[in-house]
Amino acid sequence: RIDGARLTSRLADLARIGATPEGGCRRLALTDEDRQGRDWLVGQLETLGLDTRIDAIGNIVGILKGQLDGPAVIMGSHIDTVGTGGRFDGALGVVAGVEVLAALRDAGLTPKRDMAVIAFTNEEGARFHPDMLGSYVWAGGMSVEAAHREVDSEGVGLGSELKRIGYEGAERPGFLPAHAYLEMHIEQGPVLENEGGGLGAVTGIQAITWLELTLKGRPSHAGTTPMAYRKDPGLAAARINIFANELTKTIPHQLANSGVIRVQPGNVNVVPETVVMTLDLRNPQDAPLAQAEEAVRRFCAELSERDGIAITFRDLARFPATPFAEELIAEVERSAGEFGLPIRRMISGAGHDAQMMARLCPTAMVFIPSIGGLSHNPAEFSTDEDMVAGANVLLATAWRVANA
Amino acid sequence: RIDGARLTSRLADLARIGATPEGGCRRLALTDEDRQGRDWLVGQLETLGLDTRIDAIGNIVGILKGQLDGPAVIMGSHIDTVGTGGRFDGALGVVAGVEVLAALRDAGLTPKRDMAVIAFTNEEGARFHPDMLGSYVWAGGMSVEAAHREVDSEGVGLGSELKRIGYEGAERPGFLPAHAYLEMHIEQGPVLENEGGGLGAVTGIQAITWLELTLKGRPSHAGTTPMAYRKDPGLAAARINIFANELTKTIPHQLANSGVIRVQPGNVNVVPETVVMTLDLRNPQDAPLAQAEEAVRRFCAELSERDGIAITFRDLARFPATPFAEELIAEVERSAGEFGLPIRRMISGAGHDAQMMARLCPTAMVFIPSIGGLSHNPAEFSTDEDMVAGANVLLATAWRVANA
Numbered sequence A, B: 001r002i003d004g005a006r007l008t009s010r011l012a013d014l015a016r017i018g019a020t021p022e023g024g025c026r027r028l029a030l031t032d033e034d035r036q037g038r039d040w041l042v043g044q045l046e047t048l049g050l051d052t053r054i055d056a057i058g059n060i061v062g063i064l065k066g067q068l069d070g071p072a073v074i075m076g077s078h079i080d081t082v083g084t085g086g087r088f089d090g091a092l093g094v095v096a097g098v099e100v101l102a103a104l105r106d107a108g109l110t111p112k113r114d115m116a117v118i119a120f121t122n123e124e125g126a127r128f129h130p131d132m133l134g135s136y137v138w139a140g141g142m143s144v145e146a147a148h149r150e151v152d153s154e155g156v157g158l159g160s161e162l163k164r165i166g167y168e169g170a171e172r173p174g175f176l177p178a179h180a181y182l183e184m185h186i187e188q189g190p191v192l193e194n195e196g197g198g199l200g201a202v203t204g205i206q207a208i209t210w211l212e213l214t215l216k217g218r219p220s221h222a223g224t225t226p227m228a229y230r231k232d233p234g235l236a237a238a239r240i241n242i243f244a245n246e247l248t249k250t251i252p253h254q255l256a257n258s259g260v261i262r263v264q265p266g267n268v269n270v271v272p273e274t275v276v277m278t279l280d281l282r283n284p285q286d287a288p289l290a291q292a293e294e295a296v297r298r299f300c301a302e303l304s305e306r307d308g309i310a311i312t313f314r315d316l317a318r319f320p321a322t323p324f325a326e327e328l329i330a331e332v333e334r335s336a337g338e339f340g341l342p343i344r345r346m347i348s349g350a351g352h353d354a355q356m357m358a359r360l361c362p363t364a365m366v367f368i369p370s371i372g373g374l375s376h377n378p379a380e381f382s383t384d385e386d387m388v389a390g391a392n393v394l395l396a397t398a399w400r401v402a403n404a
């Protein structure tokens, strides 16, 4: 069993780094706050006597040697946050993994297989694209070089930031072969709470498409230019945002969000010249997601034709629906059963590092309820009881899989 | 008569300061580029032997002493630009005023009344609000202290920028009493060109209302939050933008623009927390403009109620429709007639320093055509011929009024 007090106290320690006045966390990937969080984590891993390694994309790995050589049972998540982040998203999965290894150490237990915890770089995609970048590179979906070339919205490079904070490590991403991957995470949505609580055995992750649209119109004077002469990309962006939102009413289970809207030159009396906007489109299934994207592209083509706005598209992320391994989902359920904890199967609305790791090995996740379904919000909250329950399920599952 | 070559060469000199690759100008108020433009202008005024003064809001005044004491005939405009500015907007009016005084000097003529040229601070409102700030302070509409407290979108103060660039002068704004105010400007719209060219005798300036709206929703996760649970201020901003644009189809002569849209936290996968947007609403008449604003406020109240978005309003500028002085408009027409130049009466869609000066004294403007009606755009263009024609009308009118 894990030590609940130690788990929550580690989480509180990490939450102090990048703490915001609203009670949340702002620890954007590869910023100074992220560096402080990493330094803290490395300190924890080393104190536990784990073999601690950093790879070329900044993923932090702590390994507990098992009795055999061969692939490891890996637990993990991330410690970066979005701009309006909470204290639990990602951080909980990492400290739970640390706690599992600490509990095994305390009990003097050595698993058959290696066991490891990983904190993956830039999972949120808040600063660099795509989201799940560290685990994507780990799983071989993207090269280290391509990842280093990613830039944030200010044009600052991922590679240079990694060097600046001292986390460009010597290991090759993926250097530790994976026997299985397990991730504990807050649900970040309202499903479990609405079902009266209990844990979630995650069956997979929905498909995610992130598009960046650049809309070019014609800057002009807002006091002298007749309405009919304007080519206003801001108005076009407004129509696209509303169209994407309307789509969610006709395509089942479709989600849409426009989280970034940047308007140039951004003067009160200038009809905008350029708008850069993003669309985050998700669906549990690939086909309706493709249908939604197609509808957006068709709408944009028509609007472009009609209003004289040039629209170009860029993919920021594109991940298919990812089912998890049935045998591992069943192991998660079994562990919950052993502790007498209610658990229900559910799909994940959020992307997770598990979605990338599922390319490499059998993968599963355990969710705990998020109060009010809130996440990416300073008010994000989960109870100590649920955290301890989730970590115990993680421990039991990882231990069994590591010794099978 | 003015010296056309000297006029266009001065304009070209000024256009080099803050020149953009697209052929336009970016000389935002109180930036280093504005300082360079000011230094150049002060150099011109001093070379002409004019009595050159700077006031506490940075307005630059060059005075040609007349034979009498008493109020002056003032010509003027501004040298700041918007972010995507052209080479003519404002700059032309200032160099035309300089050229008028230079031509009188050359001819050895001393007017009865003082004559002066003023370059007013921050006319565009692109960096600090309101637009026409320098002339507004000059005319007593706003105190120097309040103007100094204005901040740009980065929170940098107008007062501190004025000090930084060395243009907080010793004079009290309005120190030079005005007998009349005359401003030459590009039309910035398509009216004159559509009428086959010729000059414009401006009868007045339409009413302008600039509103800043702050929309607060609830940040949440774009992958896990059901659409119905979201409180998305970005979507609300889109609806307001479209509503304001639709209004222009039902309220005669109504214009609307949303030139600023800033989204926080601005992450792809976060349903936005806050949007700050602006509306530039204009109408030749005050009553329909008030009706448009009222409709926007009602729409926002309903949307706020329905979608759970908190919306607050702030005035950035609010200037009533401003008719010019009939006798001075007639003088402008008479001058054009003397040169055999076609001229037609028209209202100005853009705000100008003349709108503020009209609070103090009889005021009029002369417009020259803008090719393609373009302004606040690097492609802004007017012909040398029209510039010379406009400057001659300015000279003739100012001279007559100064000696009447």
Ligand SMILES: NC(=O)NCCC(=O)O
Residues within 6 Å of the ligand: A089, A123, A124, A125, A131, A132, A188, A349, A350, A351, A352, B221, B223, B269
């Ligand atoms: N868990 C989480 O918030 N991940 C960010 C990736 C996503 O946008 O779903």
Ligand SMILES: NC(=O)NCCC(=O)O
Residues within 6 Å of the ligand: A221, A223, A269, B089, B123, B124, B125, B131, B132, B188, B349, B350, B351, B352
């Ligand atoms: N002339 C000009 O572009 N002035 C800026 C003020 C306005 O927005 O009309």
